[in-house]
Amino acid sequence: MTVAHVTFWSPGLVRFTVFYYFSTVEANGYFNDSRGKISLLHYPARHFLLDTKLHGPGNFTGGIPLKNVVGTKTSVFVGSFATDYTVLLKRDPEAVPMYQCTNSGQSRAMSLHTGEASATIASGVNVILNHEFMNTMTTMKFLSPDGRCYTFGERGNGYARGEGVGTAPGGPLETRALSNLFCGPDRPADDPLMIGSIKSNVGHMGGASVIGAVVKAILMLEQEVVLPNRNFKNPSPRIPFDEWKLKVVTKTEPWRREGPLRVSINSFGYGGSNAHAVLELPRTYLSSHGLGGNYKIAKQIVLPQTKAHVNENSPAPFADHGHLRLFIFNAFDETGGQRQAESLANHIRETSQVRRKGFLDDLVFTLNERRTDFIRKSTVIAGSSAELATSLSMPLKFSRSFKKPVLGFVFTGQGAQWCGMGKELLNTFPLFKNTIAKIGRYLHSIGAPFDEDDEITKDPKLSKVNTALYSQPMCSAIHIALIEVLNSWDIKPTSVTGHSSGEIASAYAIGALSMEDAMAAAYYRGVCSTKMQEKAEINGAMMAAGISEEAATPFLAGIKTGKAGVACVNSPSSVTISGDVSAIDELQKVLESKTCFRASILHIQLRTGNGVKFYSSVFGKEITADDLRPDFANLLGQVKFSESLRQLCLSTGGAKKRRQAKGGNVNFLVEIGPHSALAGPIKQILEADPKLKEAGIAYSSALERKSEATNTALDLAGKLVEAGHVLDFAAVNRAQGKAVVFSSTWDRVERFAHLFSSISITS
DSSP states (O other): EEEEEEEETTTTTTTEEEEEEOBBGGGGGGOOOTTTGGGGGGGGHHHHHHHHHHHHHHGGGGTOOOOOTTTSSSEEEEEEOHHHHHTTTTOOOTTTTOOOHHHHHHHHHHHHHSSSSSSEEEEEOOOOHHHHHHHHHHTTHHHHSOOOTTTTTTTOOOOOOOSSSEEEEEHHHHHHHHHHHHTTTTTTTOEEEEETTHHHHHOOGGGGGHHHHHHHHHHHHHHTOOOTTTTSSSSSTOHHHHHHTTEESSEEEEOOSSOEEEEEEEETTTTTTTEEEEEEEEHHHHHTOOOOOOOOOOOOSOOOOSSTTTTSSSSOOOOOOOOEEEEEEEESSSSHHHHHHHHHHHHHHTTTGOOOOTTHHHHHHHHHHHSSOOOOEEEEEESSHHHHHHTTSSSOOOEEOOOOEEEEEEEOOOOOOTTTTTTHHHOOOHHHHHHHHHHHHHHTTTTTTSSSHHHTTTTTTTTTTTHHHHHHHHHHHHHHHHHHHHHHHHHSSEEEEESSTHHHHHHHTTSSSSSHHHHHHHHHHHHHHHHHHHTTSOOEEEESSSOOOHHHHHHHHHHSOOOOEEEEEETTEEEEHHHHEEHHHHHHHHHHHSSSSSSSEEOOOOOOOOOOOEETTTEEEEEOGGGSSSSSSHHHHHOOHHHHHHHHHHSSSHHHHHSTTTTTSSEEEEESSSTTTTTTHHHHHHHHHHHHHHHOOOOESSOTTTSSSHHHHHHHHHHHHTTTTOOOOHHHHOOOOOOOOOOOOOOOOOOHHHHTTTTOOOO
């Protein structure tokens, strides 16, 4: 943005300075009209106004996203003061109205009162692009020669009407009217009417002046403080303050009084449009009328942090470190998104001493649920304000997506278990804890010798999670609890597949098994595996090897001690081999001596394994609930995971859905289980198939071994948001917050430098 600064001495020796901003907000096409033209940019005032509107909390007052406004009976009123731009372009002002200072607020009130609109947006805008208008005002002695507003003071030297402008004749007239209305004989002399003016703070904003007054009044009410008048030293001798029971506030002070807290606002248009508004604090209004209801609790951000100014009813500063939350940042363009993050980081640091309990809940609620949903998104996970500020100080990566991803769930088989898997979710999400508790009660009822919750949180040295009796049902319990949590977040699959025992969770996910049936299958599967080991009916072992099924065949044929075979085709270049212990030991030595990879040995676990489609790794294809087999086929048969996943990605959905995503309907795979054990095989499967490779299917896991479970689960949710998925954020963050105010921002593109390049101004 280019800024020019010119000083003028007008007739009457009034000195004033004009700042020309040679740009406006084009926002990379954000405000383009339907014809692809930038007609709105013909009037900078209009465009700056749109910029300001889109900067507001949630883009509109109260944190209302744009999607909630479209199609509603919402009226829009704008007060505009000048036609500088059209004059500079030497064009007819067309439909650029001069509504003066007060019309927007007056028209808004009428619109609501008559029922013409159920909501309204009132605005005022004043963009000074030409000095001639101000020069004329000065010549007519409307303006102070000092360029300052001395409202109610002896230095007031403008010449016009009142409304707190600081004019010589206007001040006494307005203050007398206020005294006659509010300060009758019954008003105690020690309870004077406090008066002030926004113009002493920011000057006369022309068409936006009434909006400034309303903003100041609302800020005073919300904070329950009285804001001072600037430039006031000695009172005007023409205003008998004591006699009229008036007081000009000269410093910020707490607003303490019995009864309702009210602010009255005067606004007088030079064309004759006059308005007066009375605003009241909702808390005092409701209590005085014997009513209940919700209202905003003031956060003390205005008063300095001193004993004299601290609201005794306000809680002490709060150490806000708590459970992790997922913060969503929406941006129309990446540059603007980065500035928004930096601005918020600065705000968090600057308000650290006056922060109150609930700040993070309010902030995450506003960011996630009260902001307009733009096409670029970035996510941040933080458990405290300090963590959030630190993350926002680093560059964010914004992703762009135009459609909701189609999800496929992949359930990890047994073998990925570890002591402590998912334990942080027990304390963070009540639904996870309640599901685990319900599963624990059921397992106890059918004779399980352990408590699910206790085993998850047990000391690793004492845990039996790696025994078949424990691991089988515990992995399935993690699967089911994660399904429930993700479902509450509105993360639901279109299709599912499971690796080995993960088929139990797949059957639960498609609704073919109840929780009790699924857990019974998992528990007795563990019992069966344990008994076979104890009776030595199958004294075996399993080995993961990084070779294809075809490459493994000759090695298996050459085994001399015992028997072994391919138990699972994990991917085109990865298999799991099971068999007698002696055969596995022999094969390991052969593979290590003749190949360039190392094989890892796992003691025998003999793993087998509503509208949502089920791709079975027993059959290597889609099956229905009726095809589910009640026997131990997924325990004894080969696991065809590679083919089942490939079919899931290629075959899901009808022809119309397949056209929506290259290479297949599913474009985001989510691994559900204790660890991302299938990340490698999934990558290999996708890379090996040209269609799947071209599709660019994304992958993420709900949990990671030895990683904080809440963080990994929220990271999954964040990746889905960045891919275009819409979540139930209240369930994700467990936040029942209120909308808070802070600005959004985006890239500004210079558009008007050409306009001023030919203008010559001399003083």
